[in-house]
Amino acid sequence: MDQLTPKQTQELRSLLQTSKTKLEQQLLDAKFATGVVILDQSSVGRVSRVDAMQQQSMAVSTQAKAEATLRKVIIALKRMDGESFGYCSQCDEPIKFNRLKVQPQASHCLRCQVQLDHI
Numbered sequence: 873m874d875q876l877t878p879k880q881t882q883e884l885r886s887l888l889q890t891s892k893t894k895l896e897q898q899l900l901d902a903k904f905a906t907g908v909v910i911l912d913q914s915s916v917g918r919v920s921r922v923d924a925m926q927q928q929s930m931a932v933s934t935q936a937k938a939e940a941t942l943r944k945v946i947i948a949l950k951r952m953d954g955e956s957f958g959y960c961s962q963c964d965e966p967i968k969f970n971r972l973k974v975q976p977q978a979s980h981c982l983r984c985q986v987q988l989d990h991i
């Protein structure tokens with residue numbers, strides 16, 4: 873059986889809550905970091921300005937990724953309050969616990985995720 877036991881669901885809930893806290897903190901830090909780069913731009917030379925801009929765009933994409941993950945984590949926590957958590961939102965098959973342990977915010981089973989990634 874692939875369905876989650878209450879104990880497994882509990883374990884995944886605490887994983888989700890931990891990563892929610894972490895991501896929120898990371899986003900706060902990132903906002904602060906990108907702000908600093910913008911402030912510094914007038915006082916740095918041309919070469920380091922390019923560096924700063926590269927660093928900033930890297931920070932922005934890391935931030936975008938963190939934001940996307942945070943959204944998924946929040947959705948997963950909401951689904952946990954209902955009954956759809958742990959089931960693939962595409963084919964309705966239970967998502968394996970091993971997969972959820974690595975990615976508790978996953979909303980698709982591995983098979984559907986692979987398909988989605990290839991679109």
Ligand SMILES: [Zn+2]
Pocket residue numbers: 960961962963964965980981982983984985
């Ligand atoms: Zn599926």
